[in-house]
Amino acid sequence: MGKLDWIILGGTLLFIVAYGVWKTRGNKDVSDYVLGGNKAKWWTIGLSVMATQASAITFLSTPGQAFHDGMGFVQFYFGLPLAMIIICIVFIPLYHKLKVYTAYEFLERRFDLKTRSLAAVLFLIQRGLAAGITIFAPSIILSAVLGWDLKTLNIIIGSLVIIYTVSGGTNAVSVTQKQQMFVIMTGMFIAFFFILGYLPADITFTKALKIAGASDKLNILDFSLNTQSRYTFWSGITGGMFLALAYFGTDQSQVQRYLSGKSVRESQLGLIFNGILKIPMQFFILLVGVMVFVFYQYNPSPLNFNPAATNAILQSSHAEDYKILEEGHKNLEIEKKIAQDQFSAALDLDDPYATAAAQNDMLLIIEKEKNNREAAKAMIKKADDLVETNDKDYVFIHFILNYLPKGLIGLLLAVILSAAMSSTASELNALGTITALDLYKRNRKNEFSPGHYVKISKLFTLLWGIIAIIIACVANLFDNLIQLVNIIGSIFYGNVLGIFLLAFFFRFVKGNAVFIAAIITQVAVILVWYLDWMSYLWLNAFGCAVVILLALVLESFDRLHKTPPIKGD
Template sequence: MRPLDWVVLAVSLAGIVLYGLWRGRGSDTTQKYLLAGKTMPWYAMALSIMATQASAITFISTTGQSYVDGMRFVQFYFGLPLAMIIIAAYVAPRFHASGVYTAYEYLERRFDARTRALVSVIFLIQRGLAVGVALSAPALVLTVIMGWPSEVTTLLMGLTVIGYTVSGGIAAVTWTDFVQMLVMTLGLVAALVTALWLSPVDLGGALQVAGAAGRLNPAVWTFDLNDRYNVWSGVIGGMFLALAYFGCDQSQVQRYLTGKSIAQAKLSLLFNAVAKIPMQFFILFIGAMVFVFFTFTKPPVVFDPGVQAKAEQTAGYEAVEREFNVAWNARRAAAEALPGTEAEFKAAQKAMDVARAKAATLAGHEGLNDTNYIFLSFVTRYMPVGVVGLIMAAIFAAAMSTISAEINSLATVSVIDVYRRHLRKEADDRHYLRASRWATGFWGMYAVVTAQYATNLGSLIEAVNMLGSLFYGGLLGVFGLAFFYPKVTGRGAFYGVLLGEAAIFATRFGTEITFLWFNVIGCLVVIVAGVMISALERRGTAAAE
């Protein structure tokens, strides 16, 4: 990066942090610290929800996902609008009316303390693992740009986020999310404009090349449980995942619990129902346009700079590089001659992929997935001065919004559902406020440590959703029981969750069914098991009487 890029990045990040500290002032009670005194307007909540879900992973990995696999990942979100409507109509009003701090507090009122404790622990495990993945994305950026060790980059980002989150609580998190989402939008627009501007073909030509490469494939209608992304997995599995994430995950529920009214909370959810798919389509389209750019501008043999450097030191690299160059030239020639040369284009692409795999093997990284480095390579090598700094600021803003939201929600559940409920029941409000700040700091440092182990997960956007899908089916099922099955008992709910999680892990390790369906399977098992166990319990009670 050049000096102007560093200025843009530094000013953007400093402004965001200072704004968050300013908006978070006055968070001097537990209710203000964790729920912002229920004063948030709909537009702040709406962009906070969107920013929290977006994360730096969206920038780095979703664009790379589109580069290698086309735009079919957008089907992942096809069920989200319906999920948001259901949450706005049935879930948010119940949480608001109950006056709870956390979603899991509601479960004790409906069932019992052990169901609340079980689900709280599941959330802490799942979200605790995910926060490290979220922090690893911006660390990847700094490592690529600066060559700094990942330990240094994760610590730098972690301390920045911990600073304003510990100080201002959820108010600081929400208002910084609001600004960060605006910065992210500017970064996305800048990335697309630059990709199109640098390509030697116009928009029509770019669409023709992307189409020939199979990168413009937003809808796959074939029903296949083993195919990750098709219309059916997106509409059904994606809807269940969105219901669980936005309706049961405290990192999202806490956003609309801060609303000044239930009407404002509903508006924030419905905004996301309308805006989310277009935003993801736009991000994936950027990845497709980056593919077009690299069709006419030679890409590196391997996008991961560390692996590329290792490969260059090996004896067989020159032959592999020649093979790659021949294939790339053939692909470019086929692209320039379109239409009518689609077969030649795809054959050349396959030859490039073979050469890339050989280079990775030479470097000792057989089966390398360097999807997360593709967009970074484009940004750092080809973006104009100043725009690089803006894109970096957008990536960091996305990371900060997600990490701050996650450590704040982890702290909330730790204090409200564990510490205050089971360990220290009678302390005053100032004690719980201090405990919340300490818990926020703890989870922030936990994220710094766990981020060190999230560097070899392949596509981060897939990794984080696969991780969530191992737990979300159980969460969704128990809240389904709480909202819609009044005769289900605490015992039925508790053992239903355990059986649902067992079914998910059995599916994961015993079948080839893809992860979006885990949410459906887990939810249905929880509901069926909860209803049956409760019926047996009532029958046993009646027989005893």
């Protein structure tokens, strides 16, 4: 990185923090701090909702996901528009009518205090873990590729977020997320056009898509009914919908975004805005990853994109064996480029037989390359079982640092860190709010001044920020980062969603039945996940269905038990 990169990176981040603090100074009461005074317009809500979900993990992991596995991951979001419609019709009007500060406040009014507290605690567990991961994700990757100290990066990212989130609350999160989304999307579009510009002169965008398609990277739709398959049309439209319903309808980090709306209509329009744009945005980010794949068909790539993994193996007793694999990888890259040129020429000649033959050659070489990379991962694991061999999260950052010009490197790093800050800010804001209002305020007998609860909300936000930094400092990378966050959510979200659906649609069910059903369901979901009985996306529908059925059974049994016997004549 050059001086210009440092100036752009530092200037962007400092501007966002300073703007957030300056723009939102002077919160007087809980309504101002938690709901931003209910002044947010629909476009602010929409961008804030998108920025909350689009963490740094999205912009690091998603292109790598497409590079290795193609576009199929976009199916994960197919249920989101349906979820947005349901939330707009059912959740938003009810939340606004009851004038709640948190989603779980509604549960006490419907059931009882213990059910509210249980849902709040489940939220705090899963979102507290997720907050640590959203800090850890960019830190570990930037640490590996730039040589920066990991813990220092965790502290820097966490501290920057804490400054403006504690200072300005919900309003600070919303106003900074607008700036962050602008930086994020500008950076991604610039990267996309640079990738296209770096392709050979005869490789147009249309031809690049054909190359990607011939390499099985445009496999967008999978209609198979295999529940073990992570991403299919059916898992997206069902499991993805349940996850989106739970996340946007019951997760305080999202609910707080649209509860700050000026009116029910503004909140609804903000979510519809997100529902319309989210799939195209994810499609575009995946497409960036696919174009990176095409780029590396014509340009050299490392055997493993994680530089820490490469350094570990080259400093071990397996170094010579690894160098042999690297030599084989270089030879395959030469063969791959020849096969790509043959495929391109066949496309120009419009010869279907030559095109099919060239495609077969391409796929054989790609399979050999994949096997070579897997052999390299196994060898790295032998050399050092602590180093991360899964390099999906390092693909896009490798391209950024090695091929983008000076200045743009700083901008793209600002994109990654801005995304980390935006999602982490929403999480800390929600964690502080839930702890202050659902647990602290509700379980205290004495009533205090509005200013006291603002101070307590700030204190708990600060505390959760410190906890998130600690989690980030002790976390370990697990498979693909974007999948890890979704797995954590899926373990808890289905259960919480079921509790809310019981509250909305099953008026005869009481708090005791729901409370017991929720505890049993949470244990069952964790067990099913641990035993790997189904893909994590299905856990959302499973948890939701189990808690509803259990609650109905328990309530029916309780009613039968309490019904007095009919006396005979």
